[in-house]
Amino acid sequence: MPELPEVETIARALAPGLTGRVVTGIDVPDAKVLAGPATRAAFAAAAVGRMIESVGRRAKLLLIALGPRPHIAGDSPIVLALHLKMTGRFHIAPSADAPPAHARLLVHLGDGNALVFSDMRRFGTARLATPDALAAWKFYASLGPEPWDMTPEAFEAALCRKTTRIKAAILDQTVIAGVGNIYADESFFAARIRPDTPAKDLTPARRRKLLAAIQAVITRAIAAGGSTIRDYRTPDGVEGGFQHQFTVYGKAGEPCPTCGKALISIKVAGRTSTFCPQCQK
Numbered sequence: 192m193p194e195l196p197e198v199e200t201i202a203r204a205l206a207p208g209l210t211g212r213v214v215t216g217i218d219v220p221d222a223k224v225l226a227g228p229a230t231r232a233a234f235a236a237a238a239v240g241r242m243i244e245s246v247g248r249r250a251k252l253l254l255i256a257l258g259p260r261p262h263i264a265g266d267s268p269i270v271l272a273l274h275l276k277m278t279g280r281f282h283i284a285p286s287a288d289a290p291p292a293h294a295r296l297l298v299h300l301g302d303g304n305a306l307v308f309s310d311m312r313r314f315g316t317a318r319l320a321t322p323d324a325l326a327a328w329k330f331y332a333s334l335g336p337e338p339w340d341m342t343p344e345a346f347e348a349a350l351c352r353k354t355t356r357i358k359a360a361i362l363d364q365t366v367i368a369g370v371g372n373i374y375a376d377e378s379f380f381a382a383r384i385r386p387d388t389p390a391k392d393l394t395p396a397r398r399r400k401l402l403a404a405i406q407a408v409i410t411r412a413i414a415a416g417g418s419t420i421r422d423y424r425t426p427d428g429v430e431g432g433f434q435h436q437f438t439v440y441g442k443a444g445e446p447c448p449t450c451g452k453a454l455i456s457i458k459v460a461g462r463t464s465t466f467c468p469q470c471q472k
């Protein structure tokens with residue numbers, strides 16, 4: 192599943208081609224993608240005629256800000272929120288091209304191109320909402336801070352009461368936004384923490400070290416264009432590069448890069464978790 196660095200990479204890559212363009216049409220080859228409005232006609236009517244003001248991200252959601260329709264007095268801006276889930280992908284292609292096999296949503300732009308949202312597994316969603324409605328959306332409202340907005344004090348407050356294992360706490364999007372399995376495992380190795388440690392048992396100093404590790408790992412992953420395990424591609428169709436920098440993720444049985452002992456994997460919070468039994472305590 193694309194995590195924070197992958198969605199951030201996508202947002203940055205799409206922004207130059209989308210910002211300032213006007214939405215001239217919407218095609219929905221698969222209405223299952225629509226989270227609201229639920230019908231093709233209503234979805235298109237809500238979006239067409241609006242200018243794309245920015246392309247951003249919150250947690251693992253891609254957010255495309257659409258300005259008010261100039262022909263409607265007092266019209267509200269809206270946000271197109273796209274959740275990539277397992278296999279969501281974006282690219283920009285000529286509007287005249289036949290949509291690819293797994294295309295779910297096409298946003299036609301005034302320049303003859305279209306933003307194409309493809310999703311092989313069909314779990315991805317597209318939602319149009321006013322900024323107020325977005326903020327009131329239960330899922331959106333529940334999201335914890337972005338890693339860089341998380342203060343050591345807030346992180347401490349969120350974890351000191353947690354009876355779950357630290358990995359479950361980090362994967363909980365209401366604690367900290369955007370961290371999935373890959374970046375959790377990489378951050379635990381960087382902070383020398385076993386992923387199955389009860390969250391409340393970590394000392395404040397070790398929790399601070401973990402937050403710093405999460406911030407550093409995610410920063411490096413964005414710089415590398417995210418990680419490709421299977422399906423993720425940037426909008427240019429290329430793979431991310433951070434998978435070549437993994438220290439432990441997916442490397443059970445391989446030697447620890449620090450001490451050489453074989454890495455092991457266990458299930459924590461229902462997810463395969465790989466770590467060094469010697470370096471991570």
Ligand SMILES: [Zn+2]
Binds near residue numbers: 448451452468
């Ligand atoms: Zn080790």
